Amino acid sequence: MMEEEYVFKVVVIGDSGVGKTQLLGRFTRDEFHLDSKSTIGIEFQTRTVAIAPSRRRVKAQIWDTAGQERYRAVTSAYYRGALGAMLVYDVTRRATFQHVPRWVAELRAHADKSIVVVLVGNKADLAASVPGRREVGVEEARDFAEEQGLFFFEASALSGDNVEEAFMGLLGEIYGAVS
Numbered sequence: 001m002m003e004e005e006y007v008f009k010v011v012v013i014g015d016s017g018v019g020k021t022q023l024l025g026r027f028t029r030d031e032f033h034l035d036s037k038s039t040i041g042i043e044f045q046t047r048t049v050a051i052a053p054s055r056r057r058v059k060a061q062i063w064d065t066a067g068q069e070r071y072r073a074v075t076s077a078y079y080r081g082a083l084g085a086m087l088v089y090d091v092t093r094r095a096t097f098q099h100v101p102r103w104v105a106e107l108r109a110h111a112d113k114s115i116v117v118v119l120v121g122n123k124a125d126l127a128a129s130v131p132g133r134r135e136v137g138v139e140e141a142r143d144f145a146e147e148q149g150l151f152f153f154e155a156s157a158l159s160g161d162n163v164e165e166a167f168m169g170l171l172g173e174i175y176g177a178v179s
């Protein structure tokens with residue numbers, strides 16, 4: 001069997017309740033749990049993927065904060081060695097978007113300068129299905145991401161929409177930078 005040639009550490013960050021754990025579960029196990037508080041103690045999950053066009057095998061090691069962000073206690077150990085970050089907000093809760101610059105600052109302070117960052121507006125399913133629920137516009141978020149040099153997707157851990165695209169886009173960019 002072919003060994004993975006690369007292991008990429010990716011951290012998932014953002015306010016509590018935005019769906020970090022569910023995004024990770026969707027990507028690594030294709031699962032979603034409506035009631036999720038099962039992450040305590042689990043530090044990371046992995047999934048091995050093939051990166052186009054060479055189809056090189058990469059093991060993504062994706063870290064979950066396990067609730068540390070609630071106490072503003074995400075430590076620099078969490079960021080150590082991370083090549084990528086998924087910064088998540090909730091499109092139905094404006095405050096979580098307003099806190100994004102704080103998370104960007106945290107990355108700039110603790111992570112490697114060359115870290116690749118994707119901004120993800122999660123719970124797009126809610127914004128689409130419940131009138132009035134959307135509190136953050138797509139254009140606004142895209143403009144912000146562009147300004148900050150971040151990749152951007154709206155996604156839904158619930159429906160699975162764009163989850164694969166966001167993670168694979170991030171892993172592809174990292175691959176392009178390190179290979």
Ligand code: GDP
Pocket residue numbers: 014015016017018019020021022023033034035036037122123124125126155156157158159
């Ligand atoms: P975390 O604190 O950022 O890890 O957030 P969780 O992954 O624990 O999710 C918080 C809550 O939002 C849970 O009740 C999830 O079921 C819900 N949730 C997460 N992602 C989505 C999504 O894409 N759509 C909807 N409708 N709910 C979601």
